[in-house]
Amino acid sequence: xxxxxxxxRPAGIGTGYLSLMMIFVTLCxxxxxxxxxxxxENERKFSARSxxxxxxxxAADLEAKRTLAEIDSVVSGYSDYMDFMLLxxxxxxxxxxxxxxxDSLTVSWKTPINDRQSISCTVKFxxxxxxxxxxxxxxxxxxxxxxxxxxxxx
Amino acid sequence: MKSPIxxxxxxxxxxxxxxxxxxxxxxxxxxxAVILNAFAASGRLxxxxxxxxxxxxxxxxxxxxxxESGSLSQxxxxxxxxxxxxxxxxxxEGGGYAAEAKLPLTGDCEYFPQSPEIFMILAETAEKxxxxxxxxxxxxxxxxxxxxxxxxxxxxxIPAERRSDANE
Numbered sequence: 001x002x003x004x005x006x007x008x009r010p011a012g013i014g015t016g017y018l019s020l021m022m023i024f025v026t027l028c029x030x031x032x033x034x035x036x037x038x039x040x041e042n043e044r045k046f047s048a049r050s051x052x053x054x055x056x057x058x059a060a061d062l063e064a065k066r067t068l069a070e071i072d073s074v075v076s077g078y079s080d081y082m083d084f085m086l087l088x089x090x091x092x093x094x095x096x097x098x099x100x101x102x103d104s105l106t107v108s109w110k111t112p113i114n115d116r117q118s119i120s121c122t123v124k125f126x127x128x129x130x131x132x133x134x135x136x137x138x139x140x141x142x143x144x145x146x147x148x149x150x151x152x153x154x
Numbered sequence: 155m156k157s158p159i160x161x162x163x164x165x166x167x168x169x170x171x172x173x174x175x176x177x178x179x180x181x182x183x184x185x186x187a188v189i190l191n192a193f194a195a196s197g198r199l200x201x202x203x204x205x206x207x208x209x210x211x212x213x214x215x216x217x218x219x220x221x222e223s224g225s226l227s228q229x230x231x232x233x234x235x236x237x238x239x240x241x242x243x244x245x246x247e248g249g250g251y252a253a254e255a256k257l258p259l260t261g262d263c264e265y266f267p268q269s270p271e272i273f274m275i276l277a278e279t280a281e282k283x284x285x286x287x288x289x290x291x292x293x294x295x296x297x298x299x300x301x302x303x304x305x306x307x308x309x310x311x312i313p314a315e316r317r318s319d320a321n322e
Contacts, residue, residue, distance in 0.1 A: 015170045022178045026185045033192035040199035047203035051210040055306045058217050062290065062309035069281075069288045069311050076285040130313065 056113050057137070064111040064119045064135070071096060071107050075125050081105040106133070116140055209272075209304040213293040216276060217308035220291040224310035226278040229291065271298045286313035 070093060078086040081100050090098050090107065099106045104126040112118040122134035212233075219229045275294040280287050289310045295303040 015174055018171075018174050018178050022182050026182065026189075029185070029189045033189045033196070036196040037192050037199075040196035040203070044199045044203040044206075047207045047210075051206050051304060054210045054214055055304075058214075058306045058308045061221070062307055065309040065311045066288060069283065069286060072311070072313060073283050073285040 053114075057119075060111045060113040060119050064109070064121050067093065067096070067109055067111065068121065068123060071109075071123065072125075072130060075105060075107075075130075076128070079128075081125065108134075110138075110140075112140060113137065205272075206304065209295045210306075212274065213295070213304065213306045216274075216293045217291065217306060220278075220289075220308050221310050224287075224289045224312045226276060226291065230276065272296070272303065273298075284314065286311055288312075 071090070074089045074093070075081075075086065080086070081104060082102060086105075087098065087100060090096055093109070095111075096107055096109045098108070104124055106122060106124045108120070108122045110118045110120050116139065117137055118140045120134060120136055120138045121132070124131050124133050216229050216233055219232050220226070223229060223232075273296050275292075275296060277292045277294070278289060279292075280289045289312065291308045291310075292305065293308070294305045297303060
């Protein structure tokens, strides 16, 4: 019964608890700050990549339109789409492929956007005017379908 | 009235709890300063990326409208509404021309509530030939220090009205 006074523990928070709590709170805040910074950095990289791609796309689009202007300038000088001189001039335009028929001329070309994608354009000339048949973004890589490597039952 | 909590008890020894509290507070204030800096940096990065994204969207809108219309005034009208812009100069030299407009971002491009100091500059040039006109639009964003923040170029090809007659 005499020990009741000597064994009495002090009321309130003991020594060390405060340090433990502080370490825990600091670690939590540090983790949150690191996650937040990492997310913001990723977001910034993504925005920069997206903005760069937009600029690259419109630069390529402009280049494709420049090629269209060049082709149109060549084609408008001829009335016969099978004219040898016209086809020779089209051969001189980099990347242009054509299909000449007596009443129409279809010209296709590709303008690279970056090393992975390009704008594929197809324009059909007939009756002195042209019509854009195709103006779309395609992958610059292999266009052939790669085999999936699935079991065919053999 | 005396406080029941004593930093220096009657025995003269500093209470361990208060010593710990002082050390903890000091360490926590230093750690908080560093952590708050990291949060502030994330906020800054986030605002920067949002600004770049919106500049890109706005430039894209301008480029798309220009690709269809081939006209700077129509692009400005659709982006900012009629009468809210002024074409700064019109240069008719060398068979082409150039027009430029500089304006604060309003209307569809009003994306910068925290950065009203950003200006959008649109410049149009044209390359004329017998077969048609290639119009080029440059969309640029600048701050008040004339520092370029973002730029794209877009084009529109407008064939000359001709040719069914010419080819007949």
